[in-house]
Amino acid sequence: MEVLNPRVRFAWTVGAVVTAGIVGVLAAVVSRFTLGPFATVGLAVAAGALALGLVFVVLRYRSWRFEVREDDLYLERGVLTRVNTVVPFVRVQHVDTQRGPVERALGLASVVVYTAGSRGADVSIPGLTPERADDLQEQLRRLAIESERETDAV
Numbered sequence: 001m002e003v004l005n006p007r008v009r010f011a012w013t014v015g016a017v018v019t020a021g022i023v024g025v026l027a028a029v030v031s032r033f034t035l036g037p038f039a040t041v042g043l044a045v046a047a048g049a050l051a052l053g054l055v056f057v058v059l060r061y062r063s064w065r066f067e068v069r070e071d072d073l074y075l076e077r078g079v080l081t082r083v084n085t086v087v088p089f090v091r092v093q094h095v096d097t098q099r100g101p102v103e104r105a106l107g108l109a110s111v112v113v114y115t116a117g118s119r120g121a122d123v124s125i126p127g128l129t130p131e132r133a134d135d136l137q138e139q140l141r142r143l144a145i146e147s148e149r150e151t152d153a154v
Contacts (some may be wrong), residue, residue: 001065002078007106008127014102016053023049051059052094066125068139069146073113075123085123089147091115095140098124109133113140 024046031041056079065076073087093114103109103126110131129151130138 004061004064005128005129006124007017007107007108009057010116011102011106011127012057012060012109013054016050016057017045020046020053020063061127064127068136068143073140076123077115083141087090087115087123089140089143090150091117091121092140092144095137095144097130097137099130111136111140 024042026042027045028042031110035041036079054065059076059079063077063079063082067074072089073092075083075087076081093116095114096112097109098112099109107129108126109128109130109132111122111128112122112124115121115123
């Protein structure tokens with residue numbers, strides 16, 4: 001089983017900091033109109049949200065695993081709800097790599113696997129180096145083509 005690049009924790013931490021800031025500002029605004037000028041309420045809520053976010057980042061990183069197997073892609077992830085996903089290569093429609101601004105700054109990329117069938121069945125593997133993402137994209141593409149040929153031959 002493969003794990004994600006440790007730098008993905010920093011990308012997720014950025015998200016936790018932004019979320020904590022937004023929650024803190026909202027709490028400060030609400031407390032201003034309900035409790036009076038208590039700026040510490042917003043700060044306390046932001047600090048609590050940040051602490052929870054950082055714990056979530058650590059637990060999320062520890063729970064993320066994936067493996068390219070003979071006939072499918074297997075993913076394990078989730079903090080509160082554990083999710084184990086099996087994506088048969090015969091269901092793979094196409095595979096993309098993505099690099100958002102934070103990922104680019106950290107030298108990371110994600111691989112997105114689009115599948116046939118139900119809506120929302122696409123899976124994303126974050127926290128890969130661009131080289132690993134390109135290799136994984138090519139490997140999954142090749143395995144999906146081979147799987148399609150085997151299905152057509154039957």
